[in-house]
Amino acid sequence: MRIVPAAGLAALVVLAGCVPRVDAPPPASSRPIPVPVRTPAPTPAPPPSSDWRDWAATPGTWRYAPDARGGRATFGTGSPVLTLTCDRPANAVRLTRAGVAATALTIRTSTGDRILPAQVGPxxxxxxxxxxxxxxxxxxxxxxxxxxxxxxxxPLVVPAWAEVLRVVEDCRG
Incomplete structure (x- = not known):
């Protein structure tokens, strides 16, 4: 009876030889596997400040030009949005806010604020x-x-450049 277990064992060995050989998995591709990157959530824009010194500057630059009646300084990117003009014969400095039909202009500086009466012109x-x-x-x-x-x-937030004082000095003589 010992033959049966030996025959069974031999049959198992023969059957094991019929199982296909499993090779190692193919090598990974040469490209790295992308790793997701966490991007932080965008931070919301800060609310506008009540302090005018924190407001964004108005785009533009000052330009000065001498004039027969005095000097003229204009501020803006193309056409001026703000003009200071010396009118020597009238002994006056005129501050013009272009494209606005207002009867008052408020000027804010680091030393104080003032509301100026204004006339609406062309x-x-x-x-x-x-x-x-x-x-x-x-x-x-x-x-x-x-x-x-x-x-x-x-509001116009403009730089305090020398052109402003140059117009004033033209009128002061």
């Missing part, structure tokens, strides 16, 4: 100051910028 709202008005000095010496506001228009 080029916009125009306020007139005497050349010795300290507001003109405050605009020129404001810490980096000053603001011109008019009802119904976005």
């Amino acid at each position: 080029s916009g709202a125009e306020a007139t100051l005497v050349p010795t008005d300290r507001l003109l000095d405050a605009m020129g010496f404001s810490r980096g910028r000053f603001v011109v506001e008019a009802a119904g228009a976005p």
Whole structure:
């Protein structure tokens, strides 16, 4: 009877030889497997500040040109949005906010604010100051910028560059 178990064992060995050989898996491709990258959620824009010194500057640059009646400084990117003009014969400095029909202009500087009465003209709202008005000095010496506001228009946040004081000096003589 010992033959049966030996025959069974031999049959198992023969059957095991019929099983196909399993090779190792094919090598991974040469390209690296992409790993997902976590991107942080975008941070929301901060709310507008109530402090005008934090407001974004109005795009543009100052340009000065001498004039027969005095000097003229314009601010803007193409056509000027703000003009300071010396009118020596009238002993006046005119501040014009282009394209605005307002009867008052608010000027904000680092040393104070003032509301100026304005007349609506063909080029916009125009306020007139005497050349010795300290507001003109405050605009020129404001810490980096000053603001011109008019009802119904976005505020202009303009740099306090030398062109402002140059117009004033033209009128002061």
